Amino acid sequence: MSLKEFKQDKKYLTENYAQLKSEHPDEFVVIHSGKVVASGVALEEVLSNARKEIGNKLNNSVVEYLNTRKIEMVV
């Protein structure tokens, strides 16, 4: 069930990526049940705020950095 929720929130992120990026440029966002529950530039602080908001549901939420610069990942 929890993986399903994660996939639903990932789908929400993909479908609303452009709008979310314009609302939260260069920020981390935490998405749970189709809503942004925390955002900001410092990952630990964002996760801490999200945990206060949704508790352990954070574990199955989507955390994404909405980068406005195109950065190629070469690993």
Added chain:
Amino acid sequence: MKIIGTFDKEKPQILVPVGIKIDIFDLNGSAEFLIDTGSTISFISESTALKLGLDFSKLLNIEPSTGIGGEAEIYQIDGYTRLTFENETEHKTIQRKNFRVMKHNFCEHVKENTRRKILSLQGIIGMDMIIGFRFTTAGLNYTLEV
């Protein structure tokens, strides 16, 4: 169990949603793992560790490694970590003993938004697991059989 997908031409990579269960800490969660044939090992990244509430002080720091934009510390999760893959009709759980967590130590020259982008990487399925899978690509289509 087959996971079938299509590469995005703009971002041709394979990201697979995975359920995570860490026995020793009784932690559950989910993350998206990058299928990375260039990585010899599989691991949970720092952002996922923080999201799950993993306490690095309770993990064994096993070895430094060359990572992206600096050095990376590798930690070991004792006991079993269970990774669950699923498609529309079925799921499969693979248990891995002493699974790893990676934490980045960035070089000074790495820009802040690049650091954040690297931190947003959630996990890697590397060759230690891929060799147990059947993985094929055909044009823009891929099939991962776990």
